[in-house]
Amino acid sequence: MPKKPDYLAVLAAYPKAITHLRWQFQKQRFGLVLGAGISRDFNVPLWEKLVLAIAADPLVDGVALIEGEAKKNSLPYRTEMLFQRFRGRFLTKLTTVTPLERENSAIAAWHTLCRGHIYGAHPIDLAVELPKHPYLASLIPLVQGSHLTINFNFDDFLERCLSLRKRPEDKGNRGFEAVTDPWPQFRRTDTVIYHPHGYVPTGSMEGPVDRFVFSEAGYSKQYVGANGHDASFLTAHFARNTCLLVGCSLEDELRTVLMRGAQMNPGNYHYYVHFLRDGKTLGAEERLLIEDTNFKVYNLITLFLKAADIALLMKVINPEMVADKELIDSAAICKTKLKYTYYMTGPIGVGKSTTANLLRSLAVLDEWLEPRLEILGRPWDSLTTDEAIEADEWIVDQFRKKNDTLRHESKPVISVVDRPPLDPLAFTKEDARPAKASALLSAICPSEAHELEQGVVILLTGIPEELSARVKATGRMEYTAQKLKVMQDTMKEIYAGHPGVVTITTDFLSIPDLTKRVAQIIHRDRYEPADLMAMLKAHEAPVHGPT
Numbered sequence: 001m002p003k004k005p006d007y008l009a010v011l012a013a014y015p016k017a018i019t020h021l022r023w024q025f026q027k028q029r030f031g032l033v034l035g036a037g038i039s040r041d042f043n044v045p046l047w048e049k050l051v052l053a054i055a056a057d058p059l060v061d062g063v064a065l066i067e068g069e070a071k072k073n074s075l076p077y078r079t080e081m082l083f084q085r086f087r088g089r090f091l092t093k094l095t096t097v098t099p100l101e102r103e104n105s106a107i108a109a110w111h112t113l114c115r116g117h118i119y120g121a122h123p124i125d126l127a128v129e130l131p132k133h134p135y136l137a138s139l140i141p142l143v144q145g146s147h148l149t150i151n152f153n154f155d156d157f158l159e160r161c162l163s164l165r166k167r168p169e170d171k172g173n174r175g176f177e178a179v180t181d182p183w184p185q186f187r188r189t190d191t192v193i194y195h196p197h198g199y200v201p202t203g204s205m206e207g208p209v210d211r212f213v214f215s216e217a218g219y220s221k222q223y224v225g226a227n228g229h230d231a232s233f234l235t236a237h238f239a240r241n242t243c244l245l246v247g248c249s250l251e252d253e254l255r256t257v258l259m260r261g262a263q264m265n266p267g268n269y270h271y272y273v274h275f276l277r278d279g280k281t282l283g284a285e286e287r288l289l290i291e292d293t294n295f296k297v298y299n300l301i302t303l304f305l306k307a308a309d310i311a312l313l314m315k316v317i318n319p320e321m322v323a324d325k326e327l328i329d330s331a332a333i334c335k336t337k338l339k340y341t342y343y344m345t346g347p348i349g350v351g352k353s354t355t356a357n358l359l360r361s362l363a364v365l366d367e368w369l370e371p372r373l374e375i376l377g378r379p380w381d382s383l384t385t386d387e388a389i390e391a392d393e394w395i396v397d398q399f400r401k402k403n404d405t406l407r408h409e410s411k412p413v414i415s416v417v418d419r420p421p422l423d424p425l426a427f428t429k430e431d432a433r434p435a436k437a438s439a440l441l442s443a444i445c446p447s448e449a450h451e452l453e454q455g456v457v458i459l460l461t462g463i464p465e466e467l468s469a470r471v472k473a474t475g476r477m478e479y480t481a482q483k484l485k486v487m488q489d490t491m492k493e494i495y496a497g498h499p500g501v502v503t504i505t506t507d508f509l510s511i512p513d514l515t516k517r518v519a520q521i522i523h524r525d526r527y528e529p530a531d532l533m534a535m536l537k538a539h540e541a542p543v544h545g546p547t
Contacts, residue, residue, distance in 0.1 A: 004333065005322075005326070005330050005333075006312060007312040007313075007315055007316040007322070007330070008330060008333060008334050009309075009312075010305070010309050010312045010313055010316060011316060011327075011330055011331065011334055011336065012334040012336055014303055014313075015331065015336040015337060015338060016340060016414065016522075016523060016527075017271055017301060017303060018313070018316055018317055018327075018338075018412070019338050019339075019340065019412040019413065019414055020242065020271075020361070020362070020414055020523075021242065021244060021271060021317040022316075022317050022318075022319060022327075022411075022412055023362075023363065023411070023412065023413055023414070024241070024242040024361060025142070025145065025146070025317060025318065025319070026319060026411070028146075028147060029240070029241050029242060029361065030142075030146055030241065030242055030243075030244070031146055031147070031148050031149060031150065031237065031241045031242070031243045031244075032139070032142060032143060032146060032149045032150070032243065032244055032246065033149075033150045033152075033243045033244070033245040033246070033248060033270075034149065034150065034151045034152065034153065034158065034246055034247055034248070035152050035153065035245070035246070035247040035248030035249060036152070036153060036247060036248075036249070037246065037247025037248065037249075037275055038135075038136060038139070038153070038157075038158075038246060038247035039153050039155050039157055039247070040247070041132075041133050041134065041136075042124055042126075042129060042133070042155075042157055043120060043124070044118055044119070044153070044155055044157070045117070045118075047075055048075060050114075050117055050118065051066070051075055051078060051079055051082070053117045054079075054082055054113065054114065054117055055078075055082055057113060057117070059086060059089070059090075059113060060082050060085055060086045060089075060113070061085070062081065062082045062085045062086075065081055065082070065085060066078040066081060066082065083110055086106075086109075086110055086113065087106045087110070090105070090106045090109055090110075091106055094106075107212075111200060111212060114154075114200060114212070115200045115202075118154055118155055118200060119155065119202060123202065126157065126160050126161060126164060127164060130161055130164060130165075134307035134308060134310065134311055135246075135307060135308075135310040135311035135314055136157075136161060137161075137165070137311075138310075138311040138312075138314035138315050138318075138321075139246070139314050140161055140162060140165045141314075141318055141320060141321065142314055142317070142318055143158070143162065143176075143191060143193070144162070144165075144167055144170075144175075144176075144190070144191050145190070145318070145320070146190065146191070147189065147190055147192065148192045148194055148237065149191075149192070149193050149194070150194050150196065150234070150237070150243075151193050151194065151195050152195075152196060152197055152248065152254070153195070154195075154197065154198060154199065154200045154212070155200065156178075156199065156200075156201040156202055158193060159176060159178050159193060159201070160202075162175055162176045162191065162193075163175065163176075170191075175191060176188070176191040176192070176193055177191065177192045177193070178192075178193045178195065178199060179192060179193070179194050179195070180194070180195050180196075180198055180199055181230070182194050182196075182230060182233040182234075183230075183233065196213070196230060196234060197212075197213035198212040198213050200212065231253075231256075231257060231260075234257045234261075235257050235260040235261050235264060236261075236264070237261075238257060238258060238260075238261030238262075238268070238270065239261045239264040239265040239268060240265070240268075241361075242268070242269070242270060242271075242361050243270040243271070244270070244271045244273070244317075245270060245271065245272045245273060245300070246273045246310065247273075247275070248272070248273075250272075250294075250298070255298065258270070258298040258299065258300065259297065259298060261299065262297075262298060262299035263512070265358060266299070266358060266511075266512035266515045266516055266519075267355070267358030267359040267360070267361070267515045267516075267518075267519055268299065268358075268360075268361050269295075269299045269300070269301055269361070269519060269523055270299060270300050270301070271300070271301050271302075271303055272294055272298075272300040272301065272302050272303065273303050273305050273310060273313075274290060274302050274303065274304050274305070275305065275306075275307070275310075276304055276305060276306045277306075278306060278307075282304065287302075287304060290302055291524075295520070295523075295524065296516070301523055301524070324410065324411050324412065327412060328412070331412075337527060338412035338413075339409065339412060339413055339415075340413075340414045340415065340455075340456075340522075340527055341406060341415045341417060341453055341454065341455030341456070341529065342414075342415065342416050342417065342455055342456045342458060342518075342521070342522055343417045343419065343420035343455050343456070343457045343458065343532075344356050344416060344417065344418055344419070344458050344460070344518070345419055345420055345423055345457060345458070345459050345460070345491060345495065346459055346460030346461060346462070346488070346491065346506075347461070347462070347464075347467055347484050347487045347488040347491060348467070348471055348476075348479060348484065348487065349462070349466075349467035349468065349470040349471040349479070349484065350460040350461065350462045350467055350488075350506055351460060351462075351506060351511055351514055352418065352419075352460055353366075353367060353418055354511055355460075355511065355514055355515050355518055356416050356418045358511070358515045359416050359515070359518070359519070359522070362414045362415065362416050362522070363409075363413050363414065363415045363416070364415075364416045364417075364418070365402050365405060365406070365415060365416070365417045365418060366418050367418040367419050368398055369398060369401050369402060369405075370398070373390070373391060373394050375387050375390065375391055376391055376394075376395075377476075378478075379478050379479070379483070380427040380428075381429075382478070392424070392436070392439070395424055396424070396439055396440055396443045396444070397443065399421045399424070399440065399443075399444055400443050400444045402417060402421075403421065403444050403445075403452060403453055406453040407450060407453055414522065415455075416522070417455065420455070420457055420532060421440055421444060421452055421532060421536065422440075422494055422495070422532065422535060422536055422539075423491075424436055424440060425437060425490075425494055425539060426487055426490045426491045426494060427487075433539055434539060434540055436539075437536055437537070437539035437540045438540050440536060441536060441537065441540065445533070451533040452532040452533045452536060453532070454500070454529035454530060454531060454532060454533075455500075455529050455530065455532070456500055456501075456502060456521065456527065456528065456529055456530065457495055457498075457500060457501040457502070457530050457532075458502050458504060458518060458521060459491060459492070459495050459496065459501055459502070459503045459504070460503075460504050460506050460514070461488055461491075461492070461503060461504070461505050461506065462488075462505070462506045462507060463507055464481040464482070464484045464485040464488065465481045466507075467479075467481070467484045467488075468480055468481040468483075468484055471484070494535075494539075495535075498530055498535055499528065499530060499531075500528050500529045500530025500531065501530050502521055502525075504517055504518070
């Protein structure tokens with residue numbers, strides 16, 4: 001009997017997350033964000049312990065300095081105090097050189113002191129220690145396959161691991177590029193490691209040493225002053241890509257960047273690994289509160305994982321380690337889906353297309369796959385008979401193409417579709433709807449060789465007067481509040497009450513708030529699709545047998 005894959009439990013727990021992360025990785029819109037947790041297994045001290053070790057160094061002698069009243073201050077503030085103590089002592093020994101040389105010498109000596117406490121007195125042999133790390137070996141291929149990895153750590157362990165695990169195409173070159181300034185054009189098209197807070201390489205690894213954001217003054221330059229534009233780069237990166245945060249704590253600076261990214265693109269969500277130590281458990285309420293806070297404030301989807309699970313997650317989101325076919329077979333074993341479809345619908349002016357446009361980290365199928373017919377810019381009830389026939393044929397063909405796109409997609413994917421195939425009924429007079437339903441079924445599912453793709457239908461509704469005001473602002477004066485009310489009531493009649501249909505009342509909701517509500521349905525709510533085939537068939541004219 002074949003051995004079951006080792007990642008089944010992780011796949012069963014987070015199928016949507018894995019589907020989304022794989023999709024973005026394959027589309028080159030994936031990025032890792034790494035924090036101190038990944039270096040912990042190499043005995044690099046976490047920030048607070050590092051500050052205490054530096055304070056206890058004889059060259060600083062500052063434990064009492066930061067343990068008193070200053071303990072109430074932030075770690076960067078206390079680090080700044082330690083640096084000023086060290087600098088003052090160091091400069092008293094240099095009296096015969098220029099002021100610039102004195103300052104540069106003090107900074108270099110401070111870097112050397114910090115390097116000693118980051119790496120310890122006995123450097124580790126990474127060739128021996130890398131295989132022992134619980135998940136770094138699985139992380140390396142994701143770094144190599146990504147355009148940009150953000151590393152908030154000062155150490156060079158990641159770069160050294162990349163040197164040890166070069167890909168065949170990297171033979172003869174370093175295999176990566178490490179930068180502290182994100183604005184120049186990178187030399188490589190992949191495997192760029194950006195250290196926003198600087199980089200303190202060991203003697204064996206060359207790297208830029210122009211930045212060391214460790215103290216209050218450094219943080220001020222990085223996020224407020226001379227280098228504040230680097231924070232803009234981070235914000236834009238989070239707004240444009242789907243990131244997986246590993247080994248990170250949500251410190252002030254990272255939280256600020258995440259919140260700004262969420263404001264720029266409220267429909268773009270990232271994944272945050274909440275590390276569970278062996279033996280540690282979280283209650284259901286605590287988990288939910290963590291999930292809610294991270295999701296609603298920072299646009300983070302929380303994954304609760306132990307160290308071994310992190311390695312399995314890295315493995316299963318990498319298509320080179322787990323092929324699509326294998327993943328689909330594995331999903332069948334644990335009875336989970338890997339294809340999710342969400343249809344957006346609602347009357348004109350409700351914000352449907354605008355919201356879908358903000359969810360482009362997913363696979364979005366627009367309302368029309370081809371340039372819209374000019375006559376579709378006019379109200380459907382104002383078209384001539386010939387125009388109506390032309391419009392109907394074109395619209396039906398568009399829905400056929402969208403359904404074919406969905407059913408032919410072989411990869412795991414989360415799709416957002418602007419308008420489900422029952423929508424044309426809402427733009428058809430009541431007595432003509434049975435014929436329209438038959439025409440749609442005949443064109444989309446000829447001879448019923450296949451069916452309409454199932455999916456969750458998200459029906460947006462609003463105040464007709466408000467919808468009319470929005471539409472008229474675009475120049476379509478013919479869409480009165482009464483006309484839009486009739487359209488909305490028809491859509492409620494078609495969709496509301498059916499399993500798999502979720503109605504969102506958009507009254508007084510901003511587009512960002514509406515987008516977050518839709519994202520909640522997509523990323524967090526249980527997937528219960530509507531049977532669109534049965535719903536459309538219910539609108540067909542009944543077939544009467546012999547009497």
